[in-house]
Amino acid sequence: SQTIHQWPATLVQPVGSPLSLECTVEGTSNPNLYWYRQAAGRGLQLLFYSVGIGQISSEVPQNLSASRPQDRQFILSSKKLLLSDSGFYLCAWSPDSNQPQHFGDGTRLSIL
Amino acid sequence: GQQLNQSPQSMFIQEGEDVSMNCTSSSIFNTWLWYKQDPGEGPVLLIALYKAGELTSNGRLTAQFGITRKDSFLNISASIPSDVGIYFCAGQLGDAGGTSYGKLTFGQGTILTVHP
Numbered sequence: 255s256q257t258i259h260q261w262p263a264t265l266v267q268p269v270g271s272p273l274s275l276e277c278t279v280e281g282t283s284n285p286n287l288y289w290y291r292q293a294a295g296r297g298l299q300l301l302f303y304s305v306g307i308g309q310i311s312s313e314v315p316q317n318l319s320a321s322r323p324q325d326r327q328f329i330l331s332s333k334k335l336l337l338s339d340s341g342f343y344l345c346a347w348s349p350d351s352n353q354p355q356h357f358g359d360g361t362r363l364s365i366l
Numbered sequence: 367g368q369q370l371n372q373s374p375q376s377m378f379i380q381e382g383e384d385v386s387m388n389c390t391s392s393s394i395f396n397t398w399l400w401y402k403q404d405p406g407e408g409p410v411l412l413i414a415l416y417k418a419g420e421l422t423s424n425g426r427l428t429a430q431f432g433i434t435r436k437d438s439f440l441n442i443s444a445s446i447p448s449d450v451g452i453y454f455c456a457g458q459l460g461d462a463g464g465t466s467y468g469k470l471t472f473g474q475g476t477i478l479t480v481h482p
Contacts, residue, residue, distance in 0.1 A: 260408075286468050296452070297369075298409075298472045305467055344408050351468030352460035354399050357408030 256281035260345050260358035268366050273318075273332040275361050277345030280326065285347040287328040288355060289320055292342040304328060305351070340365045372455050372473025380481050385442040387453060387476045394435035395457030399470065400427075403452045412453075413440070445480050452477050 257280045267273060279285050289301045300313045302320035310320050317336050321329045328345055342362055346355040372389045379385060389398070397416055401409035413424050415431035415438060422429055428441045438457075442449055455473040459466035 288469075296475050298454070298470075300469060303467055303469060311467070346408075348468050351466065352397070352458075353468070354397070354411050354414045354458070355468070355470060356411060357401075360406070360408045362406070 258358040264362045266364045270334050275330040277328040279347045288346040289330050290344040335365050337365050370473040376477040378479045388439040389455035389473045390437045396460045397458040398431050398438035399456040400440045401454045447480050450480050
């Protein structure tokens with residue numbers, strides 16, 4: 255069966271520090287991958303999506319970037335974190351563009 | 367971007383009561399999805415609907431894909447305390463939408479509280 259892993263579960267970072275959140279999927283190949291941010295437990299905002307290795311599309315302009323160095327690995331990064339980057343970050347995958355997405359357990363990011 | 371209109375925003379009910387929530391959209395979707403999110407966790411898929419008019423059940427949950435393809439509802443029968451959480455609807459165009467890449471459009475969620 256397929257599983258999705260996100261880490262770390264929680265992260266506290268100072269303003270201006272770099273960020274790297276990792277997401278991996280097991281048990282499937284060539285999945286669609288997605289990064290979301292959720293503020294205050296409501297409303298999921300799509301940040302990035304990828305339909306293949308090295309293919310990244312951004313949905314909103316922001317301080318973050320994404321990369322897909324391997325088929326089942328999706329990384330969310332920042333060179334310098336802002337206070338406004340705080341939130342709950344969720345990774346999701348789907349087998350293809352016609353199937354539902356399945357979410358990881360998320361990373362709670364707090365910026366001090 | 368586009369958002370779905372999900373209602374109600376919150377519900378406070380007694381254990382054993384039935385619950386109904388719905389989502390409407392100004393545009394059509396090819397797939398409707400319902401997710402539940404517990405505090406501090408990612409959303410979990412409850413029901414997926416692929417065909418206009420489709421009525422699907424998953425235990426005490428029943429969801430329907432509206433005939434117009436612009437709406438969906440979720441019913442929970444005989445609620446129990448573990449039903450507490452946030453319920454999200456989501457619409458998906460899929461490949462038929464051209465370059466949608468399986469992206470989901472989410473409702474703002476319904477917060478469900480169940481009193482024992």
